[in-house]
Amino acid sequence: MQPAYRPRLTPLPEAPEVLIIGAGAAGIGAARTLQARGVSVAVLEARDRVGGRALTVALRGHALDLGAHWLHAGPINPLVALGRARGERLRRAPQESHVWVGRRPGRADEVRANARAFARADRAMTGGAAQPGDDRPAARALPPGLGPWGSRVAQVHGLVSGRPLEQVSLNDFPSMEYSDNFFLADGYGNYLARLADGLPVALAQAVTRIDWSGGRVRLGTADGTSYRARALIVTIPMMVLRDGPAFTPPLPNAVRAAIDGFTTGIYEHAVLHWPSSPFRGRDRLAAIHGRRRTPPGLLTRIDGTPFHYYELDLREAAALDAAGSGVDGVRRHVRAVLADLFGHHRVRDLSIPAVSTWRHDPWSRGSWAVVPPGHAPARQRLHEPVGGTVWFAGEALSREQWGTVGGAFAEGARAAVAVATRIRSGTA
Ligand SMILES: Cc1cc2nc3c(=O)[nH]c(=O)nc-3n(C[C@H](O)[C@H](O)[C@H](O)COP(=O)(O)OP(=O)(O)OC[C@H]3O[C@@H](n4cnc5c(N)ncnc54)[C@H](O)[C@@H]3O)c2cc1C
Structure with a gap:
């Protein structure tokens, strides 16, 4: 689906000092930080839009997030403080x-x-x-x-x-x-897209090759374009990085093992338009007990509208995939679960205008990266630059805010500060 807001992007500089792969939260956080420090930067994005796993679409005149929706961790999420400073319309999530x-x-x-x-x-x-x-x-x-x-x-x-x-x-x-979560009146994806206004981003540039030999980086894309710079920030999701792009020379074993050891987190939204929902109030989660089949998650009456999110977890999504259900099968399943819980009369006016499929999207392949038991050092391991030229960033590197937009943005900014410091000291 198309994003509700497309930022005004600027042309890439001819000879950027730093390249960034990915224009999601981490890439946008990194690019803004580098620009603020006077470092010239170019962002390469595989999709035809910015925002990555944060995407707001317009449904029946309302802004709905198909990816990230909650601004988690208010006290430490940099996007909450920035949003307040920018006058974004934040509202507190009920407890x-x-x-x-x-x-x-x-x-x-x-x-x-x-x-x-x-x-x-x-x-x-x-x-x-x-x-x-x-x-x-x-x-x-x-x-x-x-x-x-x-x-x-x-x-x-x-x-x-x-x-x-x-x-x-x-x-x-x-x-x-x-604790202390927030929502945004017109969607998290729109907010991130606005933060990309004025950034030098090239869309539809899927990076397939990364050559980091000789203390410089050279990138090649699927359409045959090449780019060069002194340093690189990679914000590609871990689930995608497992299979590409090709690194020359190959990444050190410890870095490769850290990337490959993450597992795939699954969390998907089915967006419900449900005027007859039995729930009242706005933005409240529903905990449903005592039935064989319940929604793993249900966020009700988003911003006081008839929209709800039915959240699918890994088990439910995997079972539906194994049954070859497809998006219409997910719709049938959601309707059946809700009819079973609340009665058929209640779901007569239920429609399901959108179902997310991040797990099947080649540029995300899941919702976020998970550290399985025994793999705890991985996030920290990826904080170290490779060869003094390649830095990693993204949600997977944040321990405090793992799997979140705020964590990704903070990690992009962290990598950018390290790169800018290295460049200005003449060691990259
Ligand atoms: C359904 C869902 C709900 C979620 N809910 C929340 C929530 O409520 N709150 C929250 O904080 N977080 C939530 N998350 C997680 C959050 O969306 C992610 O943690 C965050 O957006 C990740 O940002 P990122 O920059 O690390 O990665 P991404 O947003 O994935 O950005 C990486 C970018 O790299 C691009 N890319 C990939 N490969 C290449 C390549 N080879 N060449 C060029 N570009 C490439 C991708 O297209 C993408 O734009 C949710 C995620 C999902 C899927």
């Missing part, structure tokens, strides 16, 4: 969720029990048992005795981690900061 048990709203005691179970799990995963460097499966930190609420707690944490908690390192949890 409380709807709680449903089977087909009815939860009673007060059930709402309290649900909240207690999540609070106990959060404490166990982010404090107490979890020490820095604890690289066990995160599932092992879940406290016993969560009762009937335990499976829902594990499902929600697995959803927002991108994989079931047995497959996620506990090491990432102590520094995650999910």
Whole structure:
């Protein structure tokens, strides 16, 4: 689908000092930081748009995100502070969720029990048992005795981690900061696209070759164009980097092992237009217990509109893919789950105008990179430049804000500061 906003991009400089691959959050953060330091830069983007995994589209006159939607970690997310300074229309995400048990709203005691179970799990995963460097499966930190609420707690944490908690390192949890979240009135993708206004970005430039021999970088693209510079920042998602571009000379073994050791996080939106939804209020998550089939995630009445997100996790997406369902099969599945929960009369006016498929997109191949148990040093390992000329950046390098736009933007800026310092000191 087409982005709702396309920024005004500027032509690439003839002889840039730095090349950046990718115009997602990390590439935009890096380019802005380099420009602010007076370093000339050129950004090469494979798609015909900027923003990467943040994309806002217009549906029935509303701005809806098909990728990132939440500005997580308000106190440390650089895009929250920047958004405030730019006068972006931020609104705080509510803390409380709807709680449903089977087909009815939860009673007060059930709402309290649900909240207690999540609070106990959060404490166990982010404090107490979890020490820095604890690289066990995160599932092992879940406290016993969560009762009937335990499976829902594990499902929600697995959803927002991108994989079931047995497959996620506990090491990432102590520094995650999910409180104080925000939304943007006209979408996260639009905000990022506005941040690309005036940047030198060339679209439809898929980089296929990276030659970093001899203390310089030379890039080749699918259409045969070549580019040269003194330094390179690579923001290609880890899931894509596994299979390309080709590096000459090959990357050092430790760097290759760090890249290849990430696993693929899966999280997809089905965008619902659902005037008769039983949920009231705006922007609240719904926790649904006590039924065999429930949505892994449900964000209700986005900004007070009839739009909702049904969130698919890895298990649900994998089962639908294995059944060869395709996007229409996802629509049928979502409708069936909601009809089963709330009754057929409730879903009569439900339509599903969009379903994301980031896992099948060649430029993302998933939603974000996950550190499996035993792979905790990978993020830090990729902070080291390769050969003094190649830096990596992107969501996968952030431990504090992993898998997020804010983390990607911060990592792009971090790499850019390191590159600018190296260039100005004459060592790159
Ligand atoms: C459905 C979904 C929901 C999400 N929800 C949230 C959320 O609510 N909040 C949040 O903070 N995060 C969320 N995320 C995660 C967030 O979108 C990503 O962490 C973030 O956008 C990653 O930014 P990035 O710059 O690291 O990578 P990307 O955005 O993927 O940017 C990398 C760019 O590199 C380009 N590229 C790839 N290969 C090449 C090549 N060979 N040559 C040239 N260019 C290339 C790609 O086209 C892309 O534009 C979500 C993700 C998904 C999929």
